[in-house]
Amino acid sequence: MTSGKDAMGEQPIFTCKAHVFHIDPKTKRSWMPASSTAVSVSFFYDSSRSLYRIISVEGQKAVINSTVTPNMTFTKTSQKFGQWSDVRANTVYGLGFSSEIELQKFIDKFNEVKEATRNAISKVTSNGASVVTPVSSANASPITARAATGTDSTDNLLEPPGSAALPQNQIKEEEIPHPRSHSVSVCRVTRAQVIKLSKRNQLPICN
Structure with a gap:
């Protein structure tokens, strides 16, 4: 039986597989x-x-x-790679897919969700309520003029990782750096969500 908390909380609506990258915070x-x-x-x-x-x-x-905002833009930078900037999390995310078809599925869902977010905000503002912009990380930089004016775009597009960085087989764990700068606190990924994501058979994997 589903609890009231689960029914009212966050629910997965789309899942796919990809290699995840972060922009190098130093360079x-x-x-x-x-x-x-x-x-x-x-x-x-x-x-x-x-x-x-x-x-x-x-x-x-x-x-x-x-956290998706109406001003975010997902940019396809190669046949199997794309990126988006999250100003509030102070990073750029990159995703490498196994095929162009899988990448396109993600792009379509990203745009669908972005539009739904825009419509939700429009409904709130039309009712005279104020909109609170969510912060997705405890390490997020202060809301700057750039973020406030809605420019979550990727100003500096990076070259996608080389093919060697997107192997079909698993990369050795010791070769992967694990930066701590993107730990989650404010909008916390709960332990329940970790368990959900770990149990792949409980999520609707895109075909």
């Missing part, structure tokens, strides 16, 4: 692998707050925790 010019292999990347919807998040967990570590 801002290259990619750092955030996952050691292709992992589940899921869109979650919180009906109580009309919020969408992109979440990916490997083991006990959240490698993606990004």
Whole structure:
């Protein structure tokens, strides 16, 4: 039996597999692998707050925790790779897919969710209520003029990782750096969500 909390909380609405990358926080010019292999990347919807998040967990570590806003843009930079900037999490996420078809499925869902977020905000503002912009990470930088004016676009597109960085087989764990700068606190990925994402058969994997 589903509890009331589960019914009202975040629920996965789409899941696919991809290699996850973060922009190098030092150089801002290259990619750092955030996952050691292709992992589940899921869109979650919180009906109580009309919020969408992109979440990916490997083991006990959240490698993606990004709250979708209407101003975000997912940019396809190669046949199997794309990226988006999350100003509030102070990072750029990159995803490498096994095929162009899988990448396109993610792009379609990203745009669908972004539009749904825009419509939800429009309904709130039309009713005279104020809109509170969510913060997706405890390490998020202060809301700057750039973020406030809605420019979550990728100003500096990076070259996608080389083919060697996107192997079909698992990369050795010791070769993967695990930066701690993107730990989740404010919009926390709960232990229950980690368990859900770890049990692949409980999520609707895209075909």
